[in-house]
Amino acid sequence: MTPKIRTLTTTSAAVFLAISFAFAGSAGAAEASAKPTLTQDQQAGKDIAFSKSEGNCLACHAIANGELPGNIGPMLVAMKIRYPNKEDLFKVIWDPREKFGKGIIMPPFGDHKILTKEQIDQVVDYLYTL
Numbered sequence: 001m002t003p004k005i006r007t008l009t010t011t012s013a014a015v016f017l018a019i020s021f022a023f024a025g026s027a028g029a030a031e032a033s034a035k036p037t038l039t040q041d042q043q044a045g046k047d048i049a050f051s052k053s054e055g056n057c058l059a060c061h062a063i064a065n066g067e068l069p070g071n072i073g074p075m076l077v078a079m080k081i082r083y084p085n086k087e088d089l090f091k092v093i094w095d096p097r098e099k100f101g102k103g104i105i106m107p108p109f110g111d112h113k114i115l116t117k118e119q120i121d122q123v124v125d126y127l128y129t130l
């Protein structure tokens with residue numbers, strides 16, 4: 001091999017590597033977006049939980065994929081296992097004072113009409129995906 005050809009081969013190998021990395025990157029992105037999509041109700045619940053003007057659950061709870069969560073409440077994770085009965089989870093959000101006592105800092109979302117029954121149902125549907 002002449003030096004010139006060797007340089008060419010090295011260069012094309014580098015280009016090939018760069019291209020394969022680019023493809024690997026886009027394959028990763030495709031995989032991430034192929035994650036199970038949320039139903040309409042679950043997505044609505046997520047929007048409520050993440051929105052500052054509605055549930056704002058993120059202000060106090062860490063939630064998967066939520067940015068800048070607060071740490072006043074426990075992380076919301078494995079909710080289906082921890083609350084096998086949906087009604088119990090609904091009740092905690094409707095009025096956490098029943099379960100945690102009057103001093104709880106979490107607002108009684110249903111009892112204080114911050115969220116409607118339908119909205120809390122959607123939040124519960126979403127929490128069940130966590």
Ligand code: HEC
Nearest residue numbers: 049055056057059060072073074092093100105106107123
């Ligand atoms: C102002 C802070 C605050 C906000 C806002 C808040 N929570 Fe909480 N939440 C808490 C605290 C504190 C607890 C822990 C109670 C305890 O363990 O003593 C809690 C407990 C819970 C629990 C029970 C967790 C468990 O481990 O049993 C659930 C479920 C929950 N919150 C859901 C929500 C949802 C859904 C929202 C939004 C609609 C929300 N919280 C908004 C502070 C908050």
